[in-house]
Structure formats: structure tokens, C-alpha cells
Amino acid sequence: MVDKLPVSPSPLLTAPGAVRAPDDSPDAGVAWHHGDPLGEQRSAERSAVVIDRSHRFVLAVAGAERLTWLHTISSQHIAALADGEGAENLSLDVNGRVEHHFVQTDLAGVTWIDTETGRGPDLLSFLTKMVFWAKAEPRDGNELAVLSVIGPDAPAALEGAGAAAPTEPYAAAALAGGGFVRRMPWPTDSSFDLLVPREQLTDWWARLTTAGAAPAGTWAFEALRVAALRPRLGLDTDERTIPHEVRWIGGPAEHGAVHLEKGCYRGQETVARVHNLGKPPRHLVLLHLDGSAEGRPETGDPVTAGGRTVGRVGTVIDHHEFGPIALALIKRSIPIDTELVTGPCAASIDPDSVPTEETVQAGRAAVERLRGR
Structure with missing residues (x-):
């Protein structure tokens, strides 16, 4: 079952040719395509496209102990992330089943996390309940909105829009005026997320399209993701899914979400047992x-x-x-x-x-x- 929450329509749905994703889609509220869904996929593989993913839920964690605290309650080794580094991460239940998948970026004293729209409030609630005495302050971070720029010409489009493209997966750089740009290892080898101030979303879209990134919808993103064998929480997972089943094993260098050489965390026993003894x-x-x-x-x-x-x-x-x-x-x-x-x-x-x-x-x-x- 796909988790969905009511989402306010993106202002980018007014762009010429934008076709809204179906209301029962997990991508409701943003453009499904811009008139040529298959052509948009080809453009993403041959040149550059920009995709509105502003429906993703963003949260922020401040505080001096934010990384060491999050390290103890999640599956990834992120205690020593440097400024401008990131990773994919999971929250597991006590039986090692996947509850949340998220991408995190640590920048300028704040860890930014983006995740599925329907899972975001539950993740924020869980993190808030787990603070106890740690110096960590989770909060809603939806003042930032996500745009994805994909394709071999994406670095040039980013540069033309005023954003330098990081060269390493999960690396991030601050944007003038707020937010940051982050390189991702999927759905293609040249994929970037921009988390921009929500009030600047329309401006960044215009800058990127002017710089050569063609408008594309979530259909293109999803097609490339599926072809790349990258799972999506709530679609390609169910209530029984464990990380080994869906290729989420590995540290940031392996583009995974579960580090196999870190201390205790909820669900670790199942991960270790499958890794060492079973299939x-x-x-x-x-x-x-x-x-x-x-x-x-x-x-x-x-x-x-x-x-x-x-x-x-x-x-x-x-x-x-x-x-x-x-x-x-x-x-x-x-x-x-x-x-x-x-x-x-x-x-x-x-x-x-x-x-x-x-x-x-x-x-x-x-x-x-x-x-x-």
C-alpha cells in the first residue's frame, strides 16, 4: 500500500504543457509529464532535464550531537560526516524491516533529510520521540523544495543557472540565496538534486530551463529509477521488506543505506544474521x-x-x-x-x-x- 498525504499543487503545474500526476499517485501535486513522457526520458539520457519533486517531505536536524545521535538510531554510518557530505539511510523496526528510507545531507551545522511525502510526518515524529537528552533538534524543513536535474549535460545546465555541480556522490554545495545542490548516484550517473527555498522554486525552474534543462515529469524519473533497479519505499517494499531484499546494503561509498560495520541500532540483529548466515x-x-x-x-x-x-x-x-x-x-x-x-x-x-x-x-x-x- 502506497502512503499518501494531501499535497498542495506545485506552482510549477502552471508551466506550459505540464500534466498533473494522477490524484492516486504518490507523486500527486507535481507534473507527471510535459506532453512527451517518452521523449522526456530520452532527453534525460542524452542531454539534461529538470524534474519538479517539490512534493518530497523535507525535515531538518540541528544541534551539536545531531550526527552521533542519528547514527545510533539508523542503519548508516554517519557519525563522522563532514560538512557537505551525505548518505542514504534507513530506519528499521525491531525485526529489521524497513520503516523509512531517506537521503540526508549535512551542511553548515544542519542535517537536511528528504523522504517520501506520505512517510515524512511519521519519520519526524519518530525522530522527535527519540531525542531524549541528546543535543539534537528535529523540525519540519519544508521551507526547502526538491528539484532534480538529470542527464549528461546536467553539470552545464547547473553552471548556467548559477549552481556548481559537485563531483562526488552525495556531496553537496551551498547555493547563493539558500539551499544546496547535491549529487546523487542514481537514477543515472549524472543526477543532481537541488533543495531550494520554496519561495524560489519558480525562479530556479526558469533559470534551469533557460540554461538548457528541458522540463520533464516524474514519469521520466520513475522510468529511469526502475531501469536502474533502485527501489522506492512504499512502492517496491511492503511491511515485510528487509534491506537485503532490495539492494540497500552498503555504506555511502557503495551507494547503499545500511553499513555493515557500525555499532548497535534497531533491527541490526536481522541485518547481521542475513548477511552472515542466511539469504x-x-x-x-x-x-x-x-x-x-x-x-x-x-x-x-x-x-x-x-x-x-x-x-x-x-x-x-x-x-x-x-x-x-x-x-x-x-x-x-x-x-x-x-x-x-x-x-x-x-x-x-x-x-x-x-x-x-x-x-x-x-x-x-x-x-x-x-x-x-
Whole structure:
């Protein structure tokens, strides 16, 4: 089930050609596309586009102990982030299931966090309750709004708009007039987020489009994200999802959200057990859908093989090159060439999307040695 909150329409919906995302979409309130959704995807891969993602929930954490405190209650190693550095991070429940996924940036004494619209208030509430005696002050930070600039020409467009493009993933630089620009490792190799003062959103959009970034909608962003095998909380996860299932393992250098060499945090026992001894029960794969079918599956629909449920479908999208595709959580035991069905569509697993599992875990190897094998 996708979490949604009422969102005020973005002022950028008045831009020429802007088509609002459906009301039942997690991207309601911003532009779905600007008249040519497939062309916008091609532009994102060949030149540069700017996408309105101002519906994302932003919060801020000030205080001298903000990083060490957040380090103890989340999955990423962020205690020693330097000014202008960032990471992806998770909040897990006691059983290691994913509750929140967020991107954080530490800049000028404040940690800025942006996350899914529907999960933001719960994340802010959780952080506020966990402060206790720490010198950390979580608050609503929605005075900043998110724009994404994507494509090989994105650095030039940023420079033309007056923003220097950081060169390292998650690195951030302050913007004149407030906010910052941050490099992201996905959905393409040349992706940037600008978190700008909300009252400057229209101005930054104009500056970026004048500098050569073509307007694009969230359809383009989502298509590129799915093709890059990057999950989205609430779409490609369910209430049972653990980090290993959806490729969120790794520190900032691995573009992950769960560091495997850090101290205790809620849910760590499950992460360590799966990493050292077991395998995740499901894994995230890319599905190719039968484009001749009437209709498409919906997020949360079962994926079946021979009438037996073997997984759930997540984000479903039309890609400019691959046609209809989807992310899905599939039982790890299902062979790659299994004929699948989801919704009205036949589906097949993209073999290149299946994670390799050739490495023997340290814990499993130790158990085998003790058994004399």
C-alpha cells in the first residue's frame, strides 16, 4: 500500500504543457509529464532535464550531537560526516524491516533529510520521540523544495543557472540565496538534486530551463529509477521488506543505506544474521511485461507462476526503450526463466537484474568448518 498525504499543487503545474500526476499517485501535486513522457526520458539520457519533486517531505536536524545521535538510531554510518557530505539511510523496526528510507545531507551545522511525502510526518515524529537528552533538534524543513536535474549535460545546465555541480556522490554545495545542490548516484550517473527555498522554486525552474534543462515529469524519473533497479519505499517494499531484499546494503561509498560495520541500532540483529548466515527470502528484480496485454498490473498485485503466488509487483512504468517494465520482489528460489503472470500481463525476469550470490558468508563458512565440511 502506497502512503499518501494531501499535497498542495506545485506552482510549477502552471508551466506550459505540464500534466498533473494522477490524484492516486504518490507523486500527486507535481507534473507527471510535459506532453512527451517518452521523449522526456530520452532527453534525460542524452542531454539534461529538470524534474519538479517539490512534493518530497523535507525535515531538518540541528544541534551539536545531531550526527552521533542519528547514527545510533539508523542503519548508516554517519557519525563522522563532514560538512557537505551525505548518505542514504534507513530506519528499521525491531525485526529489521524497513520503516523509512531517506537521503540526508549535512551542511553548515544542519542535517537536511528528504523522504517520501506520505512517510515524512511519521519519520519526524519518530525522530522527535527519540531525542531524549541528546543535543539534537528535529523540525519540519519544508521551507526547502526538491528539484532534480538529470542527464549528461546536467553539470552545464547547473553552471548556467548559477549552481556548481559537485563531483562526488552525495556531496553537496551551498547555493547563493539558500539551499544546496547535491549529487546523487542514481537514477543515472549524472543526477543532481537541488533543495531550494520554496519561495524560489519558480525562479530556479526558469533559470534551469533557460540554461538548457528541458522540463520533464516524474514519469521520466520513475522510468529511469526502475531501469536502474533502485527501489522506492512504499512502492517496491511492503511491511515485510528487509534491506537485503532490495539492494540497500552498503555504506555511502557503495551507494547503499545500511553499513555493515557500525555499532548497535534497531533491527541490526536481522541485518547481521542475513548477511552472515542466511539469504534473503526474496530479491528485487526487473520484470518485462507483455505490452500487448489490455491494461497493466498495479502496485501490490501478486506475481504468480503456474497459479502460485511467488512475489509482488512494485513500480509499473512504460520505458522509452524497454517498453512496459516493473520492479518486483520475487522468491529467491524461482528460476530466472520461469513464466510469470502479474495482473493482466505475462511477465519475464530480466536475467541481468538478478543479484549474484556466489560469495559464501563468513558466518556460514565458520559453521561449515565446525561441522568438518
